[in-house]
Amino acid sequence: MKKRFSGLLAFLLVLALFAQSAIPVSATETAENYEVIELETNRTLLSLTETRTVEVMADFGDNVELSQLEFLFGGKSLSDWKKWSGGTSYNGDPFITVIEEPHFVNGTTTIKATLEFGLLYGRDNLSNRTIRTQYQQFIGDYELALVDTASNKKATQTVELNVYDQFHFYEELKPTIDQVFDEAEVANDRYLEYQSFGKSVEGRDLHFVVLAKDKEAVDKYLNETLPTALEDPDSLLEKLEDGEMGDYQVPVWINNIHPDEVEGVDAQVELFKKFALEDEITFNTIENKQEKEVTLNVDDVLDDVIFLYMFTNNPDGRVANTRANANGFDLNRDNHYQTQIETKEVTQExxxxxxxxxxxxxxxxxxxxxxxxxxxxxxxxxxDLLYGNMIEQAHAMGEAGISNSAYDSYEIP
Ligand SMILES: [Zn+2]
Incomplete structure (x- = not known):
C-alpha cells in the first residue's frame, strides 16, 4: 500500500513537472468554481512571429454586466503578458490587447470582442541568439477565457501559441512521421522506410526516412547502380550513353545540421509531407525572366529520384535550441574529424x-x-567536375525560391 502511494506521488510529481514545462507561466486562477461555457473563436492558432487578431463570441445569457468581464490567457490577466524588454526580462507593454471591447450583438445575449496577439519580442525575426534560447518556453496550449466575475461564468477555448504554425518540437517529429506513413499507406503505394541511425549524446534517436517509388528502386540503387558507379564508372557511363540502364533512380538527401536554425527542420517536414502524400506539387518559378507556374507529378519525380530525409542530425540541439550538440560541438565543423557520435552515425549513412x-x-x-x-x-x-551542375541547380532553387516567398533576390557567393 505504501509503495503504491509513493508510486502515485512520483506520478503526480511527474505530472506537475510536465504541466510546468508545458504551460510556462503557472496559472493564478483561484479555486472558485466557474460555470464553464464555450468561447467561440475565429482561430485557435497564434504565432510568436505574426500579429493575429482573434474574434471571440460567447453567450452568457441575460444580465451580464459588461464592466464585470475580464479576459484571461493561461490563467493570467492580459496586462500581465508583457513584451520582452531585453536579456531575460519581460517588462514591456502587454503583447495581447483588446482592440474591440466586449459588447452585445444587437438584440441577443451574445457577447463579442476582438483581441490582438502582437509580437512578444517586438519583431517577427527571432534569430537573435538571446531570444532563440528563450522563446520555446512560450510555445504550448493555453486557455483563453472571458470571465464574468459577477455571475461566476467562464467562457473558454483552448488555443495554441507557436513560433510559427509548422514548428515541431523534437518530440513531435516521430509522431508526425508516423502519421504521414499512415496517411500514405491509404493514399498511394509509394515506398516509405523509417530508420533511426542511432542515439545522440543524450540518447535521442536520429530520425531518417527513405521515400521511393518502390523497394526495387532502393535495392537497385544500393546493390547495382552505386557499386558500379564507384567501382566501374566507365561501364556505367557506357550503359547510360547506350540507354541500357533501364529504370533507375538516384538519391537526393535533405538535411539539417543546425537545429536552432529551426525552419531547416520544419521546411523538411513540409517537403516530406508533400512528396509522400500529394499527387501533384505546384509552385512558381522564373524562366526566361518570366514568372511561370510549374506542376510536378510526384510519381514522375519518383521515377527518377529517391528522397532521403535526415530531419536533424543534432536532436539534442533541437531540444536545447542550440547550434551545438550536448557536448558543445558545432557538428558542421566536425565532419573531417568525426569526434561526435552524431557525426559518426550520419557520415556512415x-x-x-x-x-x-x-x-x-x-x-x-x-x-x-x-x-x-x-x-x-x-x-x-x-x-572542376561539380560546379557546372551545382551552380545550375542553385539557380533553379533560387528562381523558385524568389517566386514563392517574400524574397526578390538570391545570392550565390
Ligand atoms: Zn547554419
Missing amino acids: IAKWTPLSFLDMHGYVPGFLIEPTTPPHNPNFEY
Missing part, C-alpha cells in the same frame, strides 16, 4: 548512400543565400 545531391537547410543569414561551391572545402570535392 552518407557514405552508404553517396547521394547525388545533398541539401543542408540553414537559416538566419541576411538575404537568401545558396552556397553550391563555397568554403569550407572538403579536399575530396573536385569542383
Whole structure:
C-alpha cells in the first residue's frame, strides 16, 4: 500500500513537472468554481512571429454586466503578458490587447470582442541568439477565457501559441512521421522506410526516412547502380550513353545540421509531407525572366529520384535550441574529424548512400543565400567536375525560391 502511494506521488510529481514545462507561466486562477461555457473563436492558432487578431463570441445569457468581464490567457490577466524588454526580462507593454471591447450583438445575449496577439519580442525575426534560447518556453496550449466575475461564468477555448504554425518540437517529429506513413499507406503505394541511425549524446534517436517509388528502386540503387558507379564508372557511363540502364533512380538527401536554425527542420517536414502524400506539387518559378507556374507529378519525380530525409542530425540541439550538440560541438565543423557520435552515425549513412545531391537547410543569414561551391572545402570535392551542375541547380532553387516567398533576390557567393 505504501509503495503504491509513493508510486502515485512520483506520478503526480511527474505530472506537475510536465504541466510546468508545458504551460510556462503557472496559472493564478483561484479555486472558485466557474460555470464553464464555450468561447467561440475565429482561430485557435497564434504565432510568436505574426500579429493575429482573434474574434471571440460567447453567450452568457441575460444580465451580464459588461464592466464585470475580464479576459484571461493561461490563467493570467492580459496586462500581465508583457513584451520582452531585453536579456531575460519581460517588462514591456502587454503583447495581447483588446482592440474591440466586449459588447452585445444587437438584440441577443451574445457577447463579442476582438483581441490582438502582437509580437512578444517586438519583431517577427527571432534569430537573435538571446531570444532563440528563450522563446520555446512560450510555445504550448493555453486557455483563453472571458470571465464574468459577477455571475461566476467562464467562457473558454483552448488555443495554441507557436513560433510559427509548422514548428515541431523534437518530440513531435516521430509522431508526425508516423502519421504521414499512415496517411500514405491509404493514399498511394509509394515506398516509405523509417530508420533511426542511432542515439545522440543524450540518447535521442536520429530520425531518417527513405521515400521511393518502390523497394526495387532502393535495392537497385544500393546493390547495382552505386557499386558500379564507384567501382566501374566507365561501364556505367557506357550503359547510360547506350540507354541500357533501364529504370533507375538516384538519391537526393535533405538535411539539417543546425537545429536552432529551426525552419531547416520544419521546411523538411513540409517537403516530406508533400512528396509522400500529394499527387501533384505546384509552385512558381522564373524562366526566361518570366514568372511561370510549374506542376510536378510526384510519381514522375519518383521515377527518377529517391528522397532521403535526415530531419536533424543534432536532436539534442533541437531540444536545447542550440547550434551545438550536448557536448558543445558545432557538428558542421566536425565532419573531417568525426569526434561526435552524431557525426559518426550520419557520415556512415552518407557514405552508404553517396547521394547525388545533398541539401543542408540553414537559416538566419541576411538575404537568401545558396552556397553550391563555397568554403569550407572538403579536399575530396573536385569542383572542376561539380560546379557546372551545382551552380545550375542553385539557380533553379533560387528562381523558385524568389517566386514563392517574400524574397526578390538570391545570392550565390
Ligand atoms: Zn547554419
